[in-house]
Structure formats: structure tokens, C-alpha cells
Amino acid sequence: MTDYLDEVLATITPAAPAIEITDVSVTLGDRLVLDSVSLQFDVGEVVVVVGPNGAGKSTLLAVLAGDRKPDSGEVFLDGNPLSQLRPVEQSRLRAVLLQENRTSFPFTAKQVVQMGRRPWRGTPAEEQDEIVIDSAMAYTEVAHLAHRTFPTLSGGEKARTSFARTLAQGTMVHILDEPTAALDIHHQEILLEQAKHNARSGMAVIVVLHDLTCAAAYADRIVMLSHGRVRAVGSPREVMTSELLSEVYEHPVEVIDRNDGSGPIIVPVRNRLGG
Amino acid sequence: MTVTLDSAKTPTQVDLRAGGNLLVAEPAPARPATEAVAPPRARFGRAAIVAMIFFCLLIIMALVAAGMGQLKIPPMEVAGSVLSKLGLGFLPEPTHPQGDAALWTIRFPRVVMAMLVGAALATAGALMQGVFGNPLAEPGVVGVSSGAAVAASTVIVFSLNFLGPWTIAAMAFVGGLLTSILVYFLARAGGKTEVVTLILTGVAINAFTGAVLAFLTFLGDTQAREQIVFWQLGSLNGTRWQYVAVVAPLVIIGFIAAICLARSLDLLALGDKAARHLGVHVERVRVVSIVVVALLTAAAVAFCGIIAFVGLVVPHLVRMIVGPAHRTLIPISAIGGALLLVTADLVARTAVAYADLPIGMLTAIVGGPFFFWLLRRTRKTAGGWA
Numbered sequence: 001m002t003d004y005l006d007e008v009l010a011t012i013t014p015a016a017p018a019i020e021i022t023d024v025s026v027t028l029g030d031r032l033v034l035d036s037v038s039l040q041f042d043v044g045e046v047v048v049v050v051g052p053n054g055a056g057k058s059t060l061l062a063v064l065a066g067d068r069k070p071d072s073g074e075v076f077l078d079g080n081p082l083s084q085l086r087p088v089e090q091s092r093l094r095a096v097l098l099q100e101n102r103t104s105f106p107f108t109a110k111q112v113v114q115m116g117r118r119p120w121r122g123t124p125a126e127e128q129d130e131i132v133i134d135s136a137m138a139y140t141e142v143a144h145l146a147h148r149t150f151p152t153l154s155g156g157e158k159a160r161t162s163f164a165r166t167l168a169q170g171t172m173v174h175i176l177d178e179p180t181a182a183l184d185i186h187h188q189e190i191l192l193e194q195a196k197h198n199a200r201s202g203m204a205v206i207v208v209l210h211d212l213t214c215a216a217a218y219a220d221r222i223v224m225l226s227h228g229r230v231r232a233v234g235s236p237r238e239v240m241t242s243e244l245l246s247e248v249y250e251h252p253v254e255v256i257d258r259n260d261g262s263g264p265i266i267v268p269v270r271n272r273l274g275g
Numbered sequence: 276m277t278v279t280l281d282s283a284k285t286p287t288q289v290d291l292r293a294g295g296n297l298l299v300a301e302p303a304p305a306r307p308a309t310e311a312v313a314p315p316r317a318r319f320g321r322a323a324i325v326a327m328i329f330f331c332l333l334i335i336m337a338l339v340a341a342g343m344g345q346l347k348i349p350p351m352e353v354a355g356s357v358l359s360k361l362g363l364g365f366l367p368e369p370t371h372p373q374g375d376a377a378l379w380t381i382r383f384p385r386v387v388m389a390m391l392v393g394a395a396l397a398t399a400g401a402l403m404q405g406v407f408g409n410p411l412a413e414p415g416v417v418g419v420s421s422g423a424a425v426a427a428s429t430v431i432v433f434s435l436n437f438l439g440p441w442t443i444a445a446m447a448f449v450g451g452l453l454t455s456i457l458v459y460f461l462a463r464a465g466g467k468t469e470v471v472t473l474i475l476t477g478v479a480i481n482a483f484t485g486a487v488l489a490f491l492t493f494l495g496d497t498q499a500r501e502q503i504v505f506w507q508l509g510s511l512n513g514t515r516w517q518y519v520a521v522v523a524p525l526v527i528i529g530f531i532a533a534i535c536l537a538r539s540l541d542l543l544a545l546g547d548k549a550a551r552h553l554g555v556h557v558e559r560v561r562v563v564s565i566v567v568v569a570l571l572t573a574a575a576v577a578f579c580g581i582i583a584f585v586g587l588v589v590p591h592l593v594r595m596i597v598g599p600a601h602r603t604l605i606p607i608s609a610i611g612g613a614l615l616l617v618t619a620d621l622v623a624r625t626a627v628a629y630a631d632l633p634i635g636m637l638t639a640i641v642g643g644p645f646f647f648w649l650l651r652r653t654r655k656t657a658g659g660w661a
Contacts, residue, residue: 065548065552066551067548067551086556087551087554087555087556087557088554088556089554090552090554091552091553091554092554094552095552096548096549096552098546098548098549100546101545101549102545102546103544103545104408104409104543104544104546105408105410105544105594105599106594106598106599107541107544107598107599107600108598111541111598111600112545115541115542115545115553116553118538118542118553118554118555119553119554121538169553
């Protein structure tokens, strides 16, 4: 293994969860968006956050990413209170892929991915920049877009380029907010497989997904939010049940188990008018 | 912490694709043939070439500009005069008996001032556009220049002199800084700067400072009035080495600070949140940038008045040629701004015989329509005014 790995591993405190929130509450106006939520995310697992609109998914991610200070409770990144880590220290531990990705000026796709290496400037890891950037762009299949300017890319291409940027950051924690929203089936599967692979090689991956079938297929653990609270946490098999989903989404939901190891298909029950 | 490396569950398909576990950063086993190689060097090469061309043009233009005027001196003799001061005497010196004196007491300070002010304005423009993430931000357009001019005019009208020759520059800095902060807080909402809000903030501030300037003009005596009018039009007429000595250090400090901010400004283009996720101390970068913009604008305004649109036109053109990366954008814009202002000042001095046109008027005649074109373009690419 490289010195680079040793250096990265040296920054990880083995005893602590990769990221942890304790008793976090957030109020927006007079609405309690998160109501004393406590969660723990470990390396090695993909945790998918699901829940209906307004359940608090985005706020939870904002708290985890440090974009929003919780009104009460604490966030720990690699065992350290988030508020005590400088931005650059945070950026060496966790990468965030936001839903909306834009650039105010016409940077090329490659320049955008290069920005992902910024946290490692002036460290020995900087030597790996070119390799990491090229690999990240190859895995997300955006290498051919390297010289296109970001604002001219399609929604899906922007999302993949931004995911490449997140990969290039080379961090222990990945926080992905609906990363597949703009992607076709092929690129959606590539991205989620990559996320799973990352978890297997020692990262903690936290993903918000709306597609419940995808969630069930790729999650090691599912966090289901409802009305600002954690309604259920567990394996897809435990959480993705027809009863629970129907209750939380306030709509009848059918879980069709295929029994072939590829996870269940989860679809809403539809009134087939005239059918 | 439990690391579950469950290899049985990992599909082999993924292993093939993800040969470079990116945490470990092993080289990819086979790169797709479509991958293009060697772009960053090529890009830097292009920037270096453009910088060299601009620099050579600047030197040539400076020599030509210094030679032009009522007393004509060929560029070769101008170069000879400069080199002889450096102890290199292989080029002909000015043949006219007053040639050397005219160059060193009148022309050179003016040309050097044009370079400094042009570089300051272009750098301030590039910096401000980076901070606001908006190609329309410019010290003149958003009112920072006129804020600095109001403060400087106050010094003139009330004959303030508490810092000696630095008084005007210091007050211009304070005025520029206050206006920058005002624009920043008025024009930003929810971490974004809307085009309309920014421009309208500029309109409001320019209207207000215009009124204050009018009031100061009313208060002042004839001499002060003349000086204030000269502020609003902008001119390099009557530049002396003493002024250059005040402006030069400010511009150099501002320029170095701008270069130090360059990488962080690149990341700001991703938006505040994404920049912070990548380790940028966003608020600190913004505050430092605003102070530097005020410093550079004050340096430009202190003795030469309001010269608008340089900070708008130059960075935009440079961005089109070498791309938006601030490490190349800022230095090349600085050279480009110097080149533009030396040229504009030459036109201002020589277009009409025995008259010195206000340079601010010239830059506005060219810059105004350009601004309008840019506004239309931004509207199109941003999908409306929002």
C-alpha cells in the first residue's frame, strides 16, 4: 500500500464512528424539522435515508455536512465535534455531493473534478492528484467530457462530473443528496455500485434516495424519517415492509420480493381506473 | 468502529470497474481510450503565451505612449532614455534638448500611473466577479468607485490633511470599503447574488453618491469644485511621481493578496456550500476579498477619479481567452488592464490637439455598450433575470 493510505488511515481514530449525531433538533420558523434525532454511521456501510417530502431528509444531510448548525445536539465527525474542526480538516474527512451542482464561470469538467483535490494541497497526497482525478473521471464515465465547460453539460453529465469531484476528494465519509435524480438507469447503477464499493473499501456512505427499490437494493442499513423523527432503522428487509411504508408515505405501497438476491421491487398500489 | 469487508457480497463486476479504490488511489487498471491526456499543461501554456503577448504589447505601448505628445520622441529614443538610467547605453538617447526632462517629469509618471490604475481596476473587477460569482460585478458599476470618490471629495472640500499625501488615498479606501460592504449585504440573499439585485443596488448607490457629490460640489470653493468635477470624469492629467509613490504600494499589496485568494475564488464558483465542503473558509475569503477590492479601487480612484468599466471589460475578455481559473485570470487581467489604460490615456491625450480628454469618459463610451451586451448575454445564459 502507498504512503498516502497510511497517511489517510493515520487521520482516522479507530474507536469512533465515522459520523455521529446525538439528540439533534432543528427548528425552521416555528416548525420542528428534526426532533431529537440520534444516529451513528460507521465505515464499511451504505446507509440510505428515505422518507416522504418534508420528513427532514435534507435538513438531516445539511446537519451532517455542517451546512446547518443544529439548534440543540451535537455532530461528531470522526469522534471530533464538528464545530471544532476547521473547514479544511472537515474537507479531508468528508465529501458532499449536493443535489444542485453549478459553476458561476465556465470551468471545464476536468477543472471541476480537480477542485475536489483542493483539501490535499500542500500534503503528500497531492502527488496522487492526477491519478485520482483520472480514475474518478473514468469510473463515472466523464473522461470524454474533460474539456467541455461545466455549464454546457446536461443534467446527468453535471451530476456525474460532480460525483467524480466527490470521489476525487478521497475522504472517509461520503454524503450524497439524491445523486441519481438526474441519471439514466445505466449511470444510476454505476454510481450506486461505486458507492457500495467505496463502503466496502472502508468508507462511510450516506445517501438520500427517493427510489425505494434502489434504496432496498443498495443499502446496508436504511434510516426512515417521518415528521422529523427516525421512524425506523435497520436492514432493508426489516424496514422495507408494506405496512411500514404504507403508513409512513400515507399511500398503499406494495413490496414484491424477487428472492434472487437483488432486493425487492417497491411500487405504490395504483387504482387502475378503467383497467 | 466495525469495518465489514464482506467480500462475498461485493460483485466481481464492481471490482473490475473500481480497480482504483479512490481512498487508496491505486492507478486504474485500464483507462478508456476516449480519455484525453495532458490538458492542464496545454492550458497553462496557452495562458503563459497570452501573458507574454500582453506583456510585450504593454511594453511597446508604454514606449509609444511616452513618446507621443507635443514633443514627439521616437519609441527607440524613449527606450534609450530608460536604459541609460539603468546604465545601459546601447540605444540612442532623445535628441531633443528637453526630451529627457519631458519624459522623466511628465510622461513617465503618467504612463506608470496608467499601468498601475489599469492593473488595479482589472484585478479589482476579477476579484469582485469571483466573490459575487457574477460577471457583471465591477467596482464602478456597483458604486464602490463612487463611494471612494465621495470620501476623497470630502477630503478636498474640507481640506483635510491628517495623513499628509496619504489622506486622499486613505479616505478613498474607507469610502470604498464601506460601499463594498454595503453592496455585499444589500445584493446578497440566500447565499446567491441575483443579477437584478446587484445592478439595482449599484443604481441606488450611484444615485446616492451622485447626490452627495453634488452637495459637496455645492459646498466647495471654485478650486474644489473643479477638482470634484475632475474626479467624476477621471483623468491622469498632472500625475506626479509623488502620486505614483502612494498608489504603487497599494496596488502591489492588493495584487499579491488577489493572487493568494485565486484558488479559493475558483472554488467559490461551485457555490458557498460546495466551496465550504472543499475546505474553503468562505466567509473569511469573502471579507478579505472585499477589503482587497476596496484597497485596489481606492488606489485607482485616489488621484485619477472614476474610470469605469475597465474591471468589467478586461477580465471578461481574458476569461474568454484563457478560461476562468483565477490563477491565470488575475495576473493576465492585471497586464491587460494596464495595457488598456495606457492605450486609452494615449488616446485621451492625443485625440484632440491641445486638449486632454477625461479618460473616464473614454472608457465609459466603450464600456457602456459592452456592459449592455454582457447584460443581455447573462440574461440569456442565466435563463431570465432571476
